[in-house]
Structure formats: C-alpha cells, structure tokens
Amino acid sequence: MKIGFLAMSGIRVRDTALLELGLTLPGFVERSQVVASLPSLGLLYLAAVTPESHELVYLEADQDGSEPQELYSCDLVAVSTFSAQIYEAYAVSKRLRSKGIVTAIGGLHASVRPHEAKEHFDHVIVGEGEYIWPHVVEAVNHGASGKIWYSNQFGVVDVAKLPIPRYDLLSDDRYNRITVQTSRGCPWRCDFCASSVMLHRGYRKRPVEDVIRDITEIKRIKSRPFIEFADDNTFVDKRWGKELCRQLIPLKIKWFTETDISIAEDPALLQLMAAAGCRQVLIGLESPTNDALEGIEQKANFKAKQFHKYREAIQTIQQYGISVNACFILGLDEHTNRIFDEVYEFVESALPYDVQITVLTPFPGTPLYERLKQESRLTHPYAWDRCTLFDINYKPKRMSAAELQYGLYRLAGNLYTAESVQKRRNAFFSRLRSEAKSQLSTLKSQEVLAA
Ligand code: B12
Numbered sequence: 541m542k543i544g545f546l547a548m549s550g551i552r553v554r555d556t557a558l559l560e561l562g563l564t565l566p567g568f569v570e571r572s573q574v575v576a577s578l579p580s581l582g583l584l585y586l587a588a589v590t591p592e593s594h595e596l597v598y599l600e601a602d603q604d605g606s607e608p609q610e611l612y613s614c615d616l617v618a619v620s621t622f623s624a625q626i627y628e629a630y631a632v633s634k635r636l637r638s639k640g641i642v643t644a645i646g647g648l649h650a651s652v653r654p655h656e657a658k659e660h661f662d663h664v665i666v667g668e669g670e671y672i673w674p675h676v677v678e679a680v681n682h683g684a685s686g687k688i689w690y691s692n693q694f695g696v697v698d699v700a701k702l703p704i705p706r707y708d709l710l711s712d713d714r715y716n717r718i719t720v721q722t723s724r725g726c727p728w729r730c731d732f733c734a735s736s737v738m739l740h741r742g743y744r745k746r747p748v749e750d751v752i753r754d755i756t757e758i759k760r761i762k763s764r765p766f767i768e769f770a771d772d773n774t775f776v777d778k779r780w781g782k783e784l785c786r787q788l789i790p791l792k793i794k795w796f797t798e799t800d801i802s803i804a805e806d807p808a809l810l811q812l813m814a815a816a817g818c819r820q821v822l823i824g825l826e827s828p829t830n831d832a833l834e835g836i837e838q839k840a841n842f843k844a845k846q847f848h849k850y851r852e853a854i855q856t857i858q859q860y861g862i863s864v865n866a867c868f869i870l871g872l873d874e875h876t877n878r879i880f881d882e883v884y885e886f887v888e889s890a891l892p893y894d895v896q897i898t899v900l901t902p903f904p905g906t907p908l909y910e911r912l913k914q915e916s917r918l919t920h921p922y923a924w925d926r927c928t929l930f931d932i933n934y935k936p937k938r939m940s941a942a943e944l945q946y947g948l949y950r951l952a953g954n955l956y957t958a959e960s961v962q963k964r965r966n967a968f969f970s971r972l973r974s975e976a977k978s979q980l981s982t983l984k985s986q987e988v989l990a991a
C-alpha cells in the first residue's frame with residue numbers, strides 16, 4: 541500500500557481582533573512562523589513502526605487546512621491533529637473517502653472524542669500509536685472495515701524501546717526546528733492540562749542514549765538543527781536530567797524545552813543545561829497571584845507551593861544564560877479584572893525574557909472541561925475550533941467573558957510593545973554581562989592567589 545501521513549500543523553486563533561494585534565502566538569510573536577513549521581512527531585513515530593513493505597509519504601496540510609494532491613494517490617491516509625483543527629481534519633477525511641481512500645485518525649482530540657471522530661474517519665485510534673498502528677495497517681491491507689481501536693489493549697508503550705522517528709521523511713528546507721521527546725507525561729495533574737497526560741497517566745523517561753541516538757540521526761540529515769523537546773515537563777528527575785545534559789554537550793546543539801520551576805533549585809543542573817545548549821525554558825507559572833493557584837494542580841498542590849519562589853527562580857535560571865518564557869493563564873476561577881494589571885506588574889518587575897499569556901481553555905477530556913460542564917459554564921461546548929488558548933469558550937467566575945477578552949487585548953497591547961519586549965531582553969543580556977564580569981574577576985583573583 542501507499543500510506544500518507546498528514547500533519548495538521550497550523551496555528552489557529554479565531555478572534556480577528558487578536559489577529560490584528562499581531563498576536564498569532566503571544567510571547568512568540570517572532571517565533572510563530574518558526575514554531576508553525578514543526579513537524580508532527582507522532583506521525584514520524586507511526587511511520588517508524590509501519591511494516592517495511594509499504595510506501596510512505598509524510599505531508600503537511602496547507603495553511604487553510606486543505607490537503608496536498610499527492611494524498612489522492614494513497615491507499616490509506618493517517619491524520620494527526622489537536623482539537624483546534626479537528627473540523628478541518630474531518631473535512632479532509634470526507635474528501636479523501638469520497639475518492640475511496642481509507643482514512644485513520646489518532647492524537648489528543650480523537651483519543652478523548654473517539655465516537656465523534658468515527659463519524660468522519662474509517663479508523664479511529666485512541667491513545668499512543670506505536671503498538672497499535674501496525675495492526676491497523678495490517679487490517680486495512682486485508683480490507684477490514686473501519687472501527688475504533690483502543691491502544692491499551694496492546695499494552696503500555698515502553699518508551700525505553702521507541703524506534704528512531706522517521707525524520708528522513710521530512711523535506712529538509714521546510715523545517716528549521718525539529719522535535720524530539722525525552723519523556724512522556726508529567727507527575728502533576730493540573731486540571732486544565734490537555735497534553736500527553738491525557739494519553740497515558742504517569743511520567744516516563746526515555747533512556748538518555750536513545751535521545752542522543754535520535755538527535756544524532758537528525759544531525760545526519762540537518763547539520764545544525766535547533767531541537768524542541770516535545771515533552772510535557774522535562775526535568776522532573778534531576779539526576780536523569782543531568783545525565784541527559786552531560787551527553788548532549790558533545791552534540792553542540794541548541795534546544796528549547798518545557799519544564800517546571802523546580803529546576804531553579806539545582807544550580808548544577810542549570811550549569812549543565814546551559815553547557816548543553818539550552819536556550820530557553822517554557823514554564824507554566826499560570827498566575828502571579830497565589831489564591832488562583834490553590835488547587836489547580838490536583839495531586840500535591842505543587843504550583844501553589846512553588847508560588848513564593850517565582851521571582852527569584854526566574855532570575856536564577858536566567859543568570860545561567862537560559863531565558864525563561866513565563867506563561868500565564870488568564871481567567872482562572874480566582875481571577876478578577878485586576879489580573880491583567882497584576883500580570884503586567886509581575887512581568888515588569890521579574891523580567892522574564894519572554895512572556896506568554898493565554899486564556900483558560902476547557903479542552904475536551906480534561907477535568908476542567910467536566911467541571912465547567914457540570915457548572916453550566918461552557919458557552920460553546922462543541923466549538924472545538926475555539927480550543928486555541930486565545931478564544932474564550934466558557935463563563936469566567938469573577939468577571940464577564942467580555943472583560944476577559946478586553947483585558948487580554950489590553951494586556952497583550954502592553955506586554956508586546958517594542959519597548960516592553962526590549963526592556964525584558966536588555967535585562968536578560970545585561971545580567972549575563974555582569975555575571976560574566978564577576979566570573980572573570982573571580983578567576984583573576986584566583987590566579988593572583990595561585991601565583
Ligand atoms: C509541537 C506542538 C505543536 C506543533 C505541532 C506540530 C504537529 N503537526 O504535530 C504546532 C506548533 C504546529 C502546534 C500547534 C497547535 N498547538 Co500545539 N503543541 C505541541 C507540543 C509542544 C508537543 C506535541 C508533540 O509533539 N507531542 C509528541 C507526540 C509524539 O505525541 P502525539 O502528537 O500526541 O502523538 C502520539 C499519539 O497522540 C498518537 N497519535 C497522534 N496522531 C496520530 C494519528 C494516528 C493515525 C494514530 C494511529 C496515532 C496518532 O500516537 C503518537 C505516538 O504515541 C504540545 C505540548 C506538549 N508538551 O505535549 C502542544 C499542544 C499539543 N498544542 C496545543 C495547542 C492548543 C495548539 C494550537 C491550538 C495552538 C494555536 N493557537 O494555534 C495549535 C493546534 C494545531 C492543530 N492541529 O489543531 C495543546 C493541545 C490541546 C488539545 N488537546 O488540543 C498542547 C497540548 C499544548 C497546551 N498548552 O495545551 N503545536
């Protein structure tokens with residue numbers, strides 16, 4: 541068979557006023573085009589486990605969600621998307637099926653809404669794809685009719701035995717950043733979290749050697765790659781994290797990752813991260829006010845407990861030359877319309893290099909979604925295309941949706957002025973320069989003492 545892998549990799553915001561503000565991805569204003577060209581790591585893993593006898597092609601949907609013509613020469617098309625583009629994926633499947641092509645879908649949205657997805661696709665795969673996908677391919681090859689497949693019937697994917705994703709299927713010029721996973725899941729349980737914690741509970745680290753093996757393969761294809769770790773929370777295990785960094789150093793790459801604030805407590809880890817090429821960490825601080833953090837992490841109240849360390853942690857991390865992208869969610873239950881000024885004041889005083897603001901988003905399958913549903917606070921229950929992190933689809937508790945929307949515009953207008961961005965960057969670089977100077981003078985005085 542010829543099998544097509546179709547990635548829906550768009551950046552989506554429905555609110556036209558926000559788009560006019562140039563806010564396709566707050567905090568990533570200049571990063572948005574770069575980020576939008578990330579490949580689908582999920583599909584590259586599926587390609588890697590597909591039986592060798594098949595011909596494979598990896599393609600991206602166009603910006604408007606339409607599919608490349610080459611897919612029409614395939615026998616089976618596997619689509620991967622998140623919630624925001626699910627309706628675009630359904631439309632693609634309809635067109636392909638009308639030409640007799642078998643379609644399959646998996647990923648975060650299809651995994652929590654399998655029956656909805658089954659109305660539009662032949663095969664729907666719930667959960668992680670690596671163990672189940674070869675069986676789906678085999679079934680399609682033998683003409684089996686479509687169904688919903690549950691990956692847990694094939695056991696939990698052992699991340700210590702993952703193959704190298706088929707990076708070789710990517711056309712070189714389109715991707716300036718490539719994703720690699722070092723771990724899956726996160727030990728915390730934020731009630732709004734819609735990332736891989738929805739596919740499998742539990743935090744699983746990959747063997748460091750395998751991560752190095754994958755990056756070495758990327759380097760074979762692309763000489764100076766920038767790597768994005770597609771993890772939920774990379775440095776939960778500090779000892780393993782240090783080993784990862786030690787082995788990354790000789791590869792001389794630059795990388796970005798998502799992690800939690802606890803890295804600030806481990807200077808040795810920060811030193812190794814910097815030496816290994818870490819350029820930025822994205823950290824979900826969520827709120828500059830403590831009351832809003834109470835209980836949002838449902839397991840150990842981790843975020844509320846870390847709150848008092850926020851400012852110092854940003855400075856500590858940035859001192860090592862690792863920039864912090866501080867992320868805030870607007871519209872948490874304790875937030876009133878003072879939150880916009882509170883975020884602004886926090887950012888102006890703590891000065892993270894980058895800042896990302898998004899609105900609270902009830903993604904399907906999350907505890908937040910269920911809670912808001914019970915409280916009759918979902919305003920657009922099935923408008924999955926509003927699941928963008930920027931389009932409001934619920935009733936905030938202590939302000940109106942309109943206040944939240946205008947507060948977002950106003951805060952974005954203040955945070956992303958050239959002046960404000962420059963202030964944060966200057967603070968980062970001047971701190972680095974003074975760190976370098978003080979290290980140099982320490983070295984010199986050590987030399988004097990040694991002489
Ligand atoms: C990289 C990334 C992107 C890339 C995606 C590139 C791509 N084509 O995949 C870009 C920058 C384009 C992107 C865009 C968006 N993203 Co994004 N992104 C991520 C990120 C950082 C990593 C995802 C990843 O690579 N995971 C690793 C792979 C291996 O896992 P996977 O894709 O789930 O695949 C596995 C299974 O799901 C399954 N599977 C997946 N697809 C298929 C298909 C078949 C046929 C089968 C059998 C199995 C299968 O098998 C795979 C292997 O086990 C996550 C955050 C995170 N830390 O996870 C956010 C995240 C996924 N993004 C999110 C959001 C909100 C968005 C945007 C809406 C942002 C915006 N405003 O535009 C858009 C939505 C685009 C869309 N298609 O709907 C949310 C999604 C929530 C949700 N449930 O919808 C997340 C969780 C971040 C968050 N803060 O909540 N994103």
Ligand code: SF4
Pocket residue numbers: 725726727728729730733734735737772773800824837
């Ligand atoms: S810390 Fe981040 S990745 Fe972990 S559960 Fe919370 S939101 Fe999800």
